Amino acid sequence: MRNDPTVKIIESDFQAWMGDIQARIESxxxxxxxxxxxxxxxxxxxxxxxxxxxGKRVRPLLVFAAxxxxxxxxxxxxxxxxxxxxxHAYSLVHDDxxxxxxxxxRRGKPTVHVEFDQATxxxxxxxxxxxxxxxxxxxxxxxxxxxxxxxxxxxxxxxGSRGMAGGQQIDLESTGKALTLPELEFMHIHKTGALIxxxxxxGAACGQVDAHPKSSLDRYGKAMGLAFQVVDDVLDYDSSTxxxxxxxxxxxxxxxxxxxxxxxxxxxxxxxxxxxxxxxAALEDLGASARRLRELADFxxxxxx
Amino acid sequence: MRNDPTVKIIESDFQAWMGDIQARIESxxxxxxxxxxxxxxxxxxxxxxxxxxxGKRVRPLLVFAAxxxxxxxxxxxxxxxxxxxxxHAYSLVHDDxxxxxxxxxRRGKPTVHVEFDQATxxxxxxxxxxxxxxxxxxxxxxxxxxxxxxxxxxxxxxxGSRGMAGGQQIDLESTGKALTLPELEFMHIHKTGALIxxxxxxGAACGQVDAHPKSSLDRYGKAMGLAFQVVDDVLDYDSSTxxxxxxxxxxxxxxxxxxxxxxxxxxxxxxxxxxxxxxxAALEDLGASARRLRELADFxxxxxx
Numbered sequence: 001m002r003n004d005p006t007v008k009i010i011e012s013d014f015q016a017w018m019g020d021i022q023a024r025i026e027s028x029x030x031x032x033x034x035x036x037x038x039x040x041x042x043x044x045x046x047x048x049x050x051x052x053x054x055g056k057r058v059r060p061l062l063v064f065a066a067x068x069x070x071x072x073x074x075x076x077x078x079x080x081x082x083x084x085x086x087x088h089a090y091s092l093v094h095d096d097x098x099x100x101x102x103x104x105x106r107r108g109k110p111t112v113h114v115e116f117d118q119a120t121x122x123x124x125x126x127x128x129x130x131x132x133x134x135x136x137x138x139x140x141x142x143x144x145x146x147x148x149x150x151x152x153x154x155x156x157x158x159x160g161s162r163g164m165a166g167g168q169q170i171d172l173e174s175t176g177k178a179l180t181l182p183e184l185e186f187m188h189i190h191k192t193g194a195l196i197x198x199x200x201x202x203g204a205a206c207g208q209v210d211a212h213p214k215s216s217l218d219r220y221g222k223a224m225g226l227a228f229q230v231v232d233d234v235l236d237y238d239s240s241t242x243x244x245x246x247x248x249x250x251x252x253x254x255x256x257x258x259x260x261x262x263x264x265x266x267x268x269x270x271x272x273x274x275x276x277x278x279x280x281a282a283l284e285d286l287g288a289s290a291r292r293l294r295e296l297a298d299f300x301x302x303x304x305x
Numbered sequence: 306m307r308n309d310p311t312v313k314i315i316e317s318d319f320q321a322w323m324g325d326i327q328a329r330i331e332s333x334x335x336x337x338x339x340x341x342x343x344x345x346x347x348x349x350x351x352x353x354x355x356x357x358x359x360g361k362r363v364r365p366l367l368v369f370a371a372x373x374x375x376x377x378x379x380x381x382x383x384x385x386x387x388x389x390x391x392x393h394a395y396s397l398v399h400d401d402x403x404x405x406x407x408x409x410x411r412r413g414k415p416t417v418h419v420e421f422d423q424a425t426x427x428x429x430x431x432x433x434x435x436x437x438x439x440x441x442x443x444x445x446x447x448x449x450x451x452x453x454x455x456x457x458x459x460x461x462x463x464x465g466s467r468g469m470a471g472g473q474q475i476d477l478e479s480t481g482k483a484l485t486l487p488e489l490e491f492m493h494i495h496k497t498g499a500l501i502x503x504x505x506x507x508g509a510a511c512g513q514v515d516a517h518p519k520s521s522l523d524r525y526g527k528a529m530g531l532a533f534q535v536v537d538d539v540l541d542y543d544s545s546t547x548x549x550x551x552x553x554x555x556x557x558x559x560x561x562x563x564x565x566x567x568x569x570x571x572x573x574x575x576x577x578x579x580x581x582x583x584x585x586a587a588l589e590d591l592g593a594s595a596r597r598l599r600e601l602a603d604f605x606x607x608x609x610x
């Protein structure tokens with residue numbers, strides 16, 4: 001199968017699509033973030049340092065893939081994707097702070113509080129969050145303003161205490177504990193899953209989708225959110241710091257429960273595969289326009305980084 | 306003049322109005338914040354601790370006063386007022402952290418990181434900010450959804466790097482320096498002024514205002530934002546910790562430039578009076594419906610707490 005030339009063409013087409021989106025996001029973030037020389041310059045420099053030249057942009061890729069399904073204009077999707085990525089970037093800056101994970105390396109570079117200082121890192125996270133909502137309000141992202149208000153709501157819910165920030169709190173409280181699988185799932189549905197799900201929702205909201213694809217998309221987003229974390233735990237367990245670009249094996253050393261510590265490595269790998277199957281099943285009726293979403297499911301679960 | 310019975314009636318009417326709004330905000334915040342027992346319970350308890358039973362609610366009062374001018378329904382104004390207050394509450398929690406002002410007392414109670422812990426305080430601030438935007442999107446606050454999108458934008462701008470968070474960064478960098486009056490103004494237009502101005506904008510946006518009152522209101526909001534900070538500096542200079550409910554005289558001890566350190570006490574007091582005059586002048590053409598805004602200008606500048 002791997003020698004089938006069609007597979008190779010599809011793969012290289014996906015790689016090209018992904019590269020295009022990543023470049024597009026980098027350029028859009030560069031444009032939408034305040035210029036580095038605008039006062040307060042140190043804060044704006046640090047916001048750019050935290051956000052630019054970093055990461056695989058998995059969430060923006062999901063926003064674009066869902067936008068493609070919904071026939072959305074790329075200029076709109078791009079802004080929504082940046083908003084989601086800013087929330088993700090802010091969460092990394094705050095999670096790395098000494099009072100949280102106390103991490104000094106992120107994406108192969110010193111973390112923001114190491115490169116700048118803690119107070120600036122705190123404000124960087126705060127200001128990136130505000131900027132995410134500003135972007136959603138400052139551009140015309142949907143045909144109806146009502147849909148745009150719904151996008152703000154979806155992102156706020158995903159970021160807040162019943163989403164990502166809440167998941168982080170559960171994470172804090174779980175350190176040193178053995179969690180059951182349902183408890184671990186509850187944590188990750190919040191910590192990672194909510195924002196990944198919102199990425200799919202926001203991408204689709206830039207275009208037109210009916211109620212049925214909407215619920216399929218949500219099922220897909222939910223499965224992908226968990227799959228992403230399971231794969232992260234597997235990679236964190238068996239990667240070296242060099243390939244990962246962040247401190248590897250840290251979660252288990254810090255006594256944080258992971259899918260590997262809870263289920264063991266073989267079962268965790270298996271679960272990632274099952275979640276991929278579930279994500280693909282959710283897209284079954286959605287035809288050719290769901291192609292990028294399918295490819296992303298493969299990419300996220302089968303990735304090696 | 307102080308013995309004029311009409312003045313006394315007006316004053317007691319304003320006091321009653323203020324008490325009503327404060328009670329209304331307390332109750333609305335209690336309802337709109339996640340319940341303390343909802344998971345993650347510790348985060349939700351800390352969010353409630355940070356927000357409830359606290360403060361004079363100056364920003365919500367301004368939202369209501371501007372809402373009254375615009376003939377807005379109180380149910381709408383209430384939600385907008387809570388959103389603004391949540392942004393203010395989050396900023397206090399983060400400002401009190403050890404890496405920022407390192408304060409242990411706020412509104413007469415231990416600060417959030419003292420009562421809970423630093424990581425929780427960080428997440429409390431993050432989640433309160435998300436909740437503010439969620440509130441603006443989750444309720445019908447204006448006749449047109451377009452106006453609601455504009456409210457999100459106004460609040461995000463006021464909170465972000467070119468508003469409150471930016472002002473905080475300038476504040477950080479100003480410690481130990483003598484600022485010129487224009488530099489001090491630039492800092493406070495961001496740090497305190499932007500959110501106070503947004504309070505007026507959001508209140509008005511819940512109802513109907515034409516372009517002319519809108520620009521008058523903005524002039525009023527700008528003057529009030531600065532007046533508030535000048536009065537704060539004066540009070541911080543000559544109050545005891547007991548009446549202030551927070552650590553008094555701290556700014557000057559920390560080497561932070563204030564209006565008092567920059568201008569001297571007599572000139573700072575004078576400036577507060579001038580800003581009040583400017584705020585009242587902005588309302589000149591707005592008739593009886595601007596009454597509460599006028600009363601608030603007096604209240605904020607002449608307050609003794």
